[in-house]
Amino acid sequence: MFTETLLKTNNLTKYYSGFRALDNVNLEIGRGKIIGLLGPNGSGKTTLIKLINGLITPSSGEILVDGNNPGPYTKSIVSYLPDKNYFANWMKVQDVFNMFADFYGDFDMNKARDMCAMLNIRPEDRIKSMSKGTKEKVQLILCMSRNAQLYLLDEPIAGVDPAARDYILSTIINNYNEEGTVIISTHLISEIERVLDEVIFIQNGQVIRHDSVDDIKENEGKSIDEVFRESFRMVPYMNVNQEGVYRYDK
Amino acid sequence: MAWKLDDSRPIWPQLKEQLTMAIVSGQYPMGSPFPTVRDLAADAGVNRNTMQRALSELENDGLVITNRTAGRTVTTDKELIMKMKMETASTYIDEFVAQMNAIGFSTEEIIQVLKEKEAK
Amino acid sequence: MTSKLLKYELKSSYQYMLIVWAAMIVASIGISLTVGMQDSAMESTFITNLIYVIPYLLYFAAACALGVAMIFVIVIRFYKGLLGDEGYLMHTLPVREWQLVVSRALAATIYTVGSILVVFISIVPFLIAANGFSEFFSVIGEVLGSISFKIFIIIVEVLILVIFSVLKSVYQVYAALAIGQLVDKYRILLAVGAYIGISVALTIIASVGITLGDLILSDEFMSHWSINPFESQHEFFYFQILLFFAFVVTVAQVIVFHIVTERILTKKLNLL
Numbered sequence: 164m165f166t167e168t169l170l171k172t173n174n175l176t177k178y179y180s181g182f183r184a185l186d187n188v189n190l191e192i193g194r195g196k197i198i199g200l201l202g203p204n205g206s207g208k209t210t211l212i213k214l215i216n217g218l219i220t221p222s223s224g225e226i227l228v229d230g231n232n233p234g235p236y237t238k239s240i241v242s243y244l245p246d247k248n249y250f251a252n253w254m255k256v257q258d259v260f261n262m263f264a265d266f267y268g269d270f271d272m273n274k275a276r277d278m279c280a281m282l283n284i285r286p287e288d289r290i291k292s293m294s295k296g297t298k299e300k301v302q303l304i305l306c307m308s309r310n311a312q313l314y315l316l317d318e319p320i321a322g323v324d325p326a327a328r329d330y331i332l333s334t335i336i337n338n339y340n341e342e343g344t345v346i347i348s349t350h351l352i353s354e355i356e357r358v359l360d361e362v363i364f365i366q367n368g369q370v371i372r373h374d375s376v377d378d379i380k381e382n383e384g385k386s387i388d389e390v391f392r393e394s395f396r397m398v399p400y401m402n403v404n405q406e407g408v409y410r411y412d413k
Numbered sequence: 414m415a416w417k418l419d420d421s422r423p424i425w426p427q428l429k430e431q432l433t434m435a436i437v438s439g440q441y442p443m444g445s446p447f448p449t450v451r452d453l454a455a456d457a458g459v460n461r462n463t464m465q466r467a468l469s470e471l472e473n474d475g476l477v478i479t480n481r482t483a484g485r486t487v488t489t490d491k492e493l494i495m496k497m498k499m500e501t502a503s504t505y506i507d508e509f510v511a512q513m514n515a516i517g518f519s520t521e522e523i524i525q526v527l528k529e530k531e532a533k
Numbered sequence: 534m535t536s537k538l539l540k541y542e543l544k545s546s547y548q549y550m551l552i553v554w555a556a557m558i559v560a561s562i563g564i565s566l567t568v569g570m571q572d573s574a575m576e577s578t579f580i581t582n583l584i585y586v587i588p589y590l591l592y593f594a595a596a597c598a599l600g601v602a603m604i605f606v607i608v609i610r611f612y613k614g615l616l617g618d619e620g621y622l623m624h625t626l627p628v629r630e631w632q633l634v635v636s637r638a639l640a641a642t643i644y645t646v647g648s649i650l651v652v653f654i655s656i657v658p659f660l661i662a663a664n665g666f667s668e669f670f671s672v673i674g675e676v677l678g679s680i681s682f683k684i685f686i687i688i689v690e691v692l693i694l695v696i697f698s699v700l701k702s703v704y705q706v707y708a709a710l711a712i713g714q715l716v717d718k719y720r721i722l723l724a725v726g727a728y729i730g731i732s733v734a735l736t737i738i739a740s741v742g743i744t745l746g747d748l749i750l751s752d753e754f755m756s757h758w759s760i761n762p763f764e765s766q767h768e769f770f771y772f773q774i775l776l777f778f779a780f781v782v783t784v785a786q787v788i789v790f791h792i793v794t795e796r797i798l799t800k801k802l803n804l805l
Binding site for chain 1: 613
Binding site: 195196197329332333336337341353356357358359360376377380381384385386387388389 | 418420421422423424425451454455458459460461462463
């Protein structure tokens with residue numbers, strides 16, 4: 164049986180060469196939700212996702228996915244879309260499909276093939292020779308062709324054009340396992356806020372807000388994008404002196 | 414369906430309003446099968462939980478009926494649809510009147526203007 | 534799971550290895566053919582000289598390519614495959630870290646032992662060209678005929694020892710790379726430092742061991758070692774002890790390096 168809480172972190176802290184990337188993060192995330200992990204660049208989103216995947220280890224604190232520390236079991240129920248291209252030079256599309264089928268019991272090869280066919284990607288295509296955008300789509304297809312419990316999508320829509328954004332978002336919301344939870348990290352909020360059930364705001368490695376989207380909209384009458392902009396407002400340097408008059412320095 | 418969603422309000426009530434409109438206006442005829450949550454969510458570009466919530470509300474109102482075998486269908490209750498139509502109409506009228514009042518038309522003048530427009 | 538990982542790891546470099554191996558053998562055949570041509574006393578012109586030189590250049594190039602291939606298979610496949618961006622795929626597979634490490638170590642060992650074999654095979658055409666076809670095979674036949682059961686045993690044991698030595702060398706690189714990835718900056722520098730450090734430590738341990746062994750072991754033992762070990766029952770026995778000792782030392786290093794690598798990747802993985 165699965166535990167009711169899918170993901171839990173206890174006082175999770177991570178230092179990178181002296182810099183505190185995550186600071187005492189306590190999260191509890193349930194099942195069957197789409198959750199936005201929102202924060203500016205460098206706020207700790209990727210660090211959190213890498214910790215959940217076991218790609219880095221906590222400086223202190225603990226992570227539990229379905230009650231287990233990151234390890235072979237949690238990896239078998241987590242489907243991860245990194246912000247890196249993880250393919251090796253020798254791989255053809257079919258090689259990675261075979262690899263996923265060999266290692267993940269929840270991988271749906273037919274679904275992956277169909278999704279590739281829709282994009283005119285052939286199984287015998289060599290991944291090395293694909294464009295960056297196509298590689299990213301293949302990674303998305305691999306990620307969403309699994310019937311996982313937890314999907315961790317790190318910046319899936321960063322740096323792509325609006326048409327690709329629509330493709331990526333609809334691929335996510337139409338293909339995830341409904342008993343599972345999807346966590347999408349991004350700093351592009353207006354594009355995805357419509358699909359979210361909950362949001363987690365993260366700033367300087369700290370979780371500053373974790374709420375349901377409906378609650379936020381009902382209580383504040385604003386879009387998540389507006390709330391986000393207000394939470395993370397930065398004061399720009401204006402080169403204005405005390406009297407409010409511009410100085411002209413030569 | 415053409416969805417118009419405002420991100421500053423919760424999404425599910427907006428979905429409910431627009432689906433109600435679609436039923437009342439006959440876009441989904443009485444007794445006809447109603448699309449699945451999955452299809453509607455994909456069409457609106459929202460997540461399924463949100464669409465599910467809107468549909469549950471429609472079911473509570475009786476506009477959509479869930480059968481064990483046939484899936485969801487639109488109600489065949491004419492009176493209910495008429496009632497919903499009237500409710501929607503009254504919302505529109507209230508809005509319209511409020512706006513007309515705001516630019517200085519009295520209710521009589523509004524009726525006058527409408528009649529003149531109709532005559533043209 | 535480990536065998537599946539090994540399958541994909543072998544797949545990652547087999548094309549490159551096969552091409553390099555083939556080039557090596559083709560070049561060596563080329564050399565032996567030109568040696569034959571020289572023997573048939575053709576007039577020495579610029580063109581013929583060129584023809585004589587080309588296979589040697591090819592052989593040299595193939596040998597260099599083999600060296601690069603070995604670095605690729607041993608160092609780069611581990612560094613890029615487990616500690617670089619590919620690590621995002623490999624470390625999220627539902628397998629244990631030891632399986633990832635072992636699959637790479639086995640693939641590297643298979644390719645290294647294969648390369649050693651290919652180098653030996655590539656010498657055969659030289660020998661044939663130098664000695665003539667019939668003489669080469671008669672010598673081979675003689676050698677094979679003279680191999681006693683004891684020598685056969687020793688050859689097999691030495692081969693096994695070679696394989697484990699290759700595995701040990703591979704694992705020493707892995708342990709150094711694993712140590713290097715502990716830091717966020719200057720990872721390669723630390724890995725190189727760790728490799729040198731391990732080598733120095735091993736040399737010190739070995740020289741201490743040899744000195745101690747010298748003190749402990751009797752002169753009688755040493756005197757046996759200095760003469761032909763294949764002659765009598767007695768010497769064979771001593772040689773077995775030596776081989777066994779070398780085997781234990783090598784396997785111990787493999788185990789220690791494996792544990793160091795596996796523990797670091799399990800407890801302190803630090804993908805950038």
